[in-house]
Amino acid sequence: MTAIEDLKKIHVLQNMSESFLEQLIPHIETHNFNERDVIYEEGQKADRFFMLKRGKVLLEVEVSGLVIISLGSVKTGYLFGWSALIPDATYTTYAICSEPCEVLWISGREFLDILNRENNQAYIFMYNAFKILKGKLKRRTDQFLKVMSKHPDIQKLLGL
Template sequence: MVSGADLKQIVMLTYLTDPMRDRLAQIVDVLKFDKGEIIFKAKEPSTRFYMLRSGQVLLEQRISDQVTACVAAIKPGYSFGWSAMIDDEMYTVDAVCEAPCEVFSFKPTKIHKLFESDPEMGLRFYRRLLVIIKKRLDIRTEQFKQAIKNHPDMQALFQ
């Protein structure tokens, strides 16, 4: 069983009050994965939101059958699988355990019921989720810029 105190170690949940975390703890499952295990794959229906308690998760984007790019490394205290918080979405990357992992997870249908009964909780949660999405978008934009800048055919344009 997860407690509200356990959820304090998750960065995005530090913005919730203790009573809010206590209510959230009631719907959170603890899941364990081995090194190399795939938590979810791109294009699968996004059915859970994840918060890493221990271990490390790599978010990978398949470029081709032979090439996979790591687009993020999730450390303990951080969350992933945010596509699940958007209705009718699919995951956009693969989530692969780089080490044995323990994650807190919930189904969006359950948290949406909490948000209906506590709109302030929903507002705080989604504000933090937007920060995560923005940071990841900024990182991906920078990665894209560097890839273009370092491409041999483009280098003449930057001189």
């Protein structure tokens, strides 16, 4: 069984009340994965929200049958599978372990139900999540602009 101390190590949950974390515990499952194990696939129904207790997970998309792009990685203490918090959504990437991992997960629906009962805690969670997602968006935007600036056609347009 997951302990409150495990949940307090998840960055987005660090400022949450113990009573909120106690409500999560009965709904959380712990699973171990090996290197290269696939946790979920792009296009799969997004029904679980994940917390990485140990290891590293790559988030990848298949551009074609021959090309796979890594969009980023998830480090210990961070969340992934955000799509599970949107009803009827699917995962938009593959989540693949780049090393042995210990993963906590909860049903996205169950997590949302608990947040709906705990408005104060929901606000704290959303604020913490916003800070994390803002950082991810900035990194992706910076990556995109860097790639675009190196594209030969863009360089011609810019006179480089």
